[in-house]
Amino acid sequence: MNTSSFAVDSSRGKTVDAAKTFVLPDKCFQKHVGCAWGRGNKFTIYPRSQTVNKTPTDTANNKLLNIKQDILLFTPILRKLVNESNGTYLSLQKAAEAAKVSDNQVEFLKLSRQFRSIIRVCLENLQEAAAKAEGIEKNNLLSYITIFYSIECIWHLCEILYIDNIPGDIVLPYLLEWVRFHFPCHEQTAAQLLGACERGSEDHEDYWDTVVGMVVQGRVDVARALLKLHSAGESNEFKLVDNSLRSMPVYSVYGGISTGEFTISWKHWQAECRSKLSSRVLASQPKLELIMKIIMGDYSAFESIRSKYSSWFDILGGWVMFTAPWSRRHELGAAAAACAGMQATGRSHLDDMVRALLEGDLHQ
Incomplete structure (x- = not known):
């Protein structure tokens, strides 16, 4: 037919x-x-x-x-989502009217987070139902999970870029939070290794991927703790990398220094890292060399680990952190282009939407 x-x-x-x-x-x-x-x-x-x-x-x-x-929103779980969201949207209409005469940004942020929490509850219900279902019904539920996971992911990014009032417009802490929340790669393995707290943890098959993953997600303290669990953790090579991670400057709007002063401090720190790497002290430890290259913002180093992750979003926060941690929201387009350029496979709709948001292209 x-x-x-x-x-x-x-x-x-x-x-x-x-x-x-x-x-x-x-x-x-x-x-x-x-x-x-x-x-x-x-x-x-x-x-x-x-x-x-x-x-x-x-x-x-x-x-x-x-x-x-077959109408998607007639599914009982999704019907519940519609019913619960209705109250949020009615409140949003009232907030929009109030915003015509006064600043109502805090209320918009509150309603945005409320709607995201409703979607997350829906996702939990879909996951529970999918675990019990079979055949076509299971496939449909898994499809719904993918759709609403993407919706919540995109909504959260929109919230950061267009709704939240970010101090100084320094977006890195919020971007790292977004990456950690939606792409928690290696988090469980890191918790297991630190919980066991055993010397010689490098015997775990995912040890080095986990250490690198923590660095890329900006969890520097976790990465340092994992490096100390290595059997050679007290060697000069490991101490050198640990010292570089420990001394990394972290910008804060309330830190009392200007962006220009921080930039000078940052570039001085990276020059020290570059000097340590060029001295070939780490030649016998290629994994430590990789970590040093990553914190120096070396493109080839990020490109070499791209295949370890399901998407370029996973490394976006790390790329911004180690190349331009002072970035403002309107400057994220270049970072998105750099990370998307490492994409080994075809692009998805989620890829296109995230990149369009980071480039400020809402019409796309």
């Missing part, structure tokens, strides 16, 4: 065929079919012959197919 909808592209004067083809699952539909519309966006398909005279045996094996439109 071929159902087509046609639209005219006014800019090009061409007719666009957006046809969808469905294969009817029975031999009785191979020649001719008829269709009868029912109530509620339903219709029935049945075998139809041009021959008027039929014997009972001719029609004995005929079947009817009842087809209806």
